[in-house]
Amino acid sequence: MHRPPPDDFSLKETSPHLGGGKVTGDKLTSTYDLVEQMQYLYVRVVKAKDLPSKDVTGSCDPYVEVKLGNYKGTTPHFEKKTNPEWNRVFAFSKDRMQASMLEVIVKDKDFVKDDFIGRVLFDLNEVPKRVPPDSPLAPQWYRLEDRKGDKVKGELMLAVWMGTQADEAFPDAWHSDAAAVSGSDGLANMRSKVYLSPKLWYLRVNVIEAQDLQPTDRGRYPEVFVKAILGNQALRTRISQIKSINPMWNEDLMFVAAEPFEEPLILSVEDRVGNNKDEVLGRCAIPLQYVERRFDHKIMNSRWFNLEKHVVVDGDQKKKETKFASRIHLRICLEGGYHVLDESTHYSSDLRPTEKRLWKPSIGVLELGILNAQGLLPMKTKDGRGTTDAYCVAKYGQKWIRTRTIIDSSIPKWNEQYTWEVYDPCTVITIGVFDNCHLHGGDKAGGGTKDSRIGKVRIRLSTLETDRVYTHSYPLLVLHPTGVKKMGEIHLAVRFTCSSLLNMMHMYSQPLLPKMHYLHPLTINQLDSLRHQATQIVSMRLSRAEPPLRKEVVEYMLDVGSHMWSMRRSKANFFRIMGVLSGLIAVGKWFDQICNWKNSITTVLIHILFFILVMYPELILPTIFLYLFLIGVWYFRWRPRQPPHMDTRLSHADSAHPDELDEEFDTFPTSQHSDVVRMRYDRLRSIAGRIQTVVGDLATQGERLQSLLSWRDPRATALFVLFCLVAAIVLYVTPFQVVALLTGFYVLRHPRFRHKLPSVPLNFFRRLPARTDCML
Numbered sequence: 001m002h003r004p005p006p007d008d009f010s011l012k013e014t015s016p017h018l019g020g021g022k023v024t025g026d027k028l029t030s031t032y033d034l035v036e037q038m039q040y041l042y043v044r045v046v047k048a049k050d051l052p053s054k055d056v057t058g059s060c061d062p063y064v065e066v067k068l069g070n071y072k073g074t075t076p077h078f079e080k081k082t083n084p085e086w087n088r089v090f091a092f093s094k095d096r097m098q099a100s101m102l103e104v105i106v107k108d109k110d111f112v113k114d115d116f117i118g119r120v121l122f123d124l125n126e127v128p129k130r131v132p133p134d135s136p137l138a139p140q141w142y143r144l145e146d147r148k149g150d151k152v153k154g155e156l157m158l159a160v161w162m163g164t165q166a167d168e169a170f171p172d173a174w175h176s177d178a179a180a181v182s183g184s185d186g187l188a189n190m191r192s193k194v195y196l197s198p199k200l201w202y203l204r205v206n207v208i209e210a211q212d213l214q215p216t217d218r219g220r221y222p223e224v225f226v227k228a229i230l231g232n233q234a235l236r237t238r239i240s241q242i243k244s245i246n247p248m249w250n251e252d253l254m255f256v257a258a259e260p261f262e263e264p265l266i267l268s269v270e271d272r273v274g275n276n277k278d279e280v281l282g283r284c285a286i287p288l289q290y291v292e293r294r295f296d297h298k299i300m301n302s303r304w305f306n307l308e309k310h311v312v313v314d315g316d317q318k319k320k321e322t323k324f325a326s327r328i329h330l331r332i333c334l335e336g337g338y339h340v341l342d343e344s345t346h347y348s349s350d351l352r353p354t355e356k357r358l359w360k361p362s363i364g365v366l367e368l369g370i371l372n373a374q375g376l377l378p379m380k381t382k383d384g385r386g387t388t389d390a391y392c393v394a395k396y397g398q399k400w401i402r403t404r405t406i407i408d409s410s411i412p413k414w415n416e417q418y419t420w421e422v423y424d425p426c427t428v429i430t431i432g433v434f435d436n437c438h439l440h441g442g443d444k445a446g447g448g449t450k451d452s453r454i455g456k457v458r459i460r461l462s463t464l465e466t467d468r469v470y471t472h473s474y475p476l477l478v479l480h481p482t483g484v485k486k487m488g489e490i491h492l493a494v495r496f497t498c499s500s501l502l503n504m505m506h507m508y509s510q511p512l513l514p515k516m517h518y519l520h521p522l523t524i525n526q527l528d529s530l531r532h533q534a535t536q537i538v539s540m541r542l543s544r545a546e547p548p549l550r551k552e553v554v555e556y557m558l559d560v561g562s563h564m565w566s567m568r569r570s571k572a573n574f575f576r577i578m579g580v581l582s583g584l585i586a587v588g589k590w591f592d593q594i595c596n597w598k599n600s601i602t603t604v605l606i607h608i609l610f611f612i613l614v615m616y617p618e619l620i621l622p623t624i625f626l627y628l629f630l631i632g633v634w635y636f637r638w639r640p641r642q643p644p645h646m647d648t649r650l651s652h653a654d655s656a657h658p659d660e661l662d663e664e665f666d667t668f669p670t671s672q673h674s675d676v677v678r679m680r681y682d683r684l685r686s687i688a689g690r691i692q693t694v695v696g697d698l699a700t701q702g703e704r705l706q707s708l709l710s711w712r713d714p715r716a717t718a719l720f721v722l723f724c725l726v727a728a729i730v731l732y733v734t735p736f737q738v739v740a741l742l743t744g745f746y747v748l749r750h751p752r753f754r755h756k757l758p759s760v761p762l763n764f765f766r767r768l769p770a771r772t773d774c775m776l
Contacts, residue, residue: 032166034369034493035415039094046157047085061109069099091173118144190405198258200340206331223272261288282307337516342534353514369493376488379435432456466498484653703770
């Protein structure tokens with residue numbers, strides 16, 4: 001029986017104060033309705049004019065300081081400019097306000113001490129409130145005052161208002177908790193952003209043949225192959241069977257390419273002239289911008305490409321000239337009818353083909369509210385104490401989102417809401433929580449240059465009821481070499497809204513992947529290699545964004561490395577199979593109890609039911625489907641009311657041996673000592689030996705079935721053939737219902753008429769020969 005997870009690792013339903021409490025049924029009236037409202041004081045510093053100069057040159061180096069209690073934000077300074085323009089927004093959380101007056105000060109940058117130019121004061125009780133979709137508040141000119149309240153030369157254009165995190169100024173604003181962050185890079189690394197994965201294509205290169213190759217040694221038969229390189233991907237064909245200057249291959253090479261296409265496809269024809277020694281016979285570069293695109297299974301036109309050979313013509317000066325060498329015959333196309341798999345197929349968030357014209361209409365909208373986290377463990381050390389600078393990343397389809405980073409908090413509150421279009425309900429959204437280690441200059445942060453993973457959550461959309469708001473606190477579980485560890489909890493609000501119930505129901509009858517995956521399927525090895533290349537391209541492109549979504553974050557979200565061997569996962573999958581088969585095993589045990597008359601009344605009722613079904617066979621299928629219908633209706637009362645989440649018991653994470661976890665976290669290739677590797681190798685051999693025995697037993701049973709008519713054992717085959725003849729005659733003259741009743745009553749006979757020895761058919765089957773005698 002499956003044990004429930006510990007309370008500490010369980011999912012908890014919550015009742016947050018969403019959307020300011022404006023609730024009408026399950027739907028909320030506000031457009032930002034899946035998060036709790038957070039009040040902010042916004043200050044937009046636009047520009048200044050007519051600022052006084054402090055030196056004889058008639059210019060100053062102005063900047064603005066926005067001060068509220070102990071919190072202070074500053075704009076960049078401009079050198080020698082009396083009419084500067086900043087257009088910066090500052091946001092102060094209302095929860096942290098410790099003053100009743102806002103002070104906006106204009107200063108002149110100086111080497112020793114910055115000079116005071118003037119200031120503008122605001123009473124917070126007089127600040128207006130703004131709620132989107134109201135238009136933005138128009139900034140106004142304010143006359144600067146000195147510290148005594150007298151007017152001075154210069155004016156400052158400002159807009160000050162109270163708003164929420166739904167304000168369009170919120171994502172790019174400087175936040176009051178960023179005061180501890182140094183430098184513009186640190187500030188950029190803590191802002192919320194939306195990213196888009198690059199558009200990925202499969203590139204199919206069909207290498208057909210080459211002509212007029214010119215090997216250096218004309219006295220031998222060339223062993224020619226083609227090497228193709230696209231970025232970091234390199235593939236090669238087999239050596240041509242035709243060992244001449246006109247070789248043929250007709251072999252497909254598959255690559256992953258991303259728009260915009262930055263690198264050409266490089267093809268080189270090479271001759272294997274010795275061990276680990278290849279001679280380039282010709283090379284060509286093909287820009288992908290001009291490659292044809294295919295959306296279905298039609299055959300594309302092939303083309304001849306000229307190969308160029310670089311020949312050294314002057315040995316002393318090392319000059320090179322390009323010399324025409326030969327031609328190569330190719331069929332190249334960008335496949336738009338496939339979906340480029342960059343995620344594990346079990347957790348795919350997008351199943352659409354590359355070509356947008358092949359997309360079906362969306363079936364609904366997914367809304368995610370990232371509210372807060374609770375009890376996050378310290379991830380690094382700063383000034384002698386543990387600290388965490390947490391942010392969230394969510395991925396669904398091609399859209400990635402990143403929340404702002406909350407500085408130095410174990411209970412961060414984000415309250416950010418995001419929306420995705422849904423094209424298939426059988427998809428998964430992944431939400432990860434990370435510790436930002438790039439706010440204080442990378443290595444100085446104490447956590448290294450990689451952002452640390454705190455945990456992640458997966459939610460399958462098909463398990464959600466439509467138009468219902470799910471508010472739950474999910475445990476953040478991470479597997480360490482020391483065992484499973486709870487890093488905290490994340491509080492989410494999720495709603496899946498269906499725009500067309502008919503379209504969504506129709507999706508359940510459609511193939512999971514685009515039709516090209518079934519018309520021209522790729523091999524398992526190709527899919528594994530292409531998925532690895534796709535994840536590398538996505539992580540590289542997103543790491544070049546500003547601020548970057550770093551490689552370690554992308555790889556954790558995409559489950560890179562989940563295919564590696566793990567003893568823990570193998571055990572978990574074995575017990576999952578046993579869980580699936582447990583229903584059949586339970587039915588077998590129940591039938592055995594019926595046959596052995598453990599409950600006489602039940603056995604008699606089964607006899608009566610069996611008699612009715614045999615006499616009226618047209619009732620068999622209706623009875624089965626009615627039974628399944630009644631079971632489904634009965635279980636509706638106990639249907640799951642919350643989304644599935646990470647299960648430590650199912651994953652065998654709470655009972656894994658330390659050495660098994662150490663093996664799971666080992667690098668590839670291994671970095672362990674030879675004695676440890678030998679011990680693990682021997683353990684793997686013993687497990688493989690047991691699997692080998694089971695597979696051999698299955699093969700033996702299949703070969704015994706084949707030997708029934710093979711005359712490998714002439715006496716056994718003669719007996720079986722004779723039995724088949726007698727059975728054919730008996731079944732011909734006897735009504736089928738009589739045979740079925742007699743067989744059924746014989747199987748259900750009372751234990752008084754049974755004996756414990758194996759039955760005659762089983763004895764006969766076990767005596768049949770198999771090919772085990774021929775095994776070495």
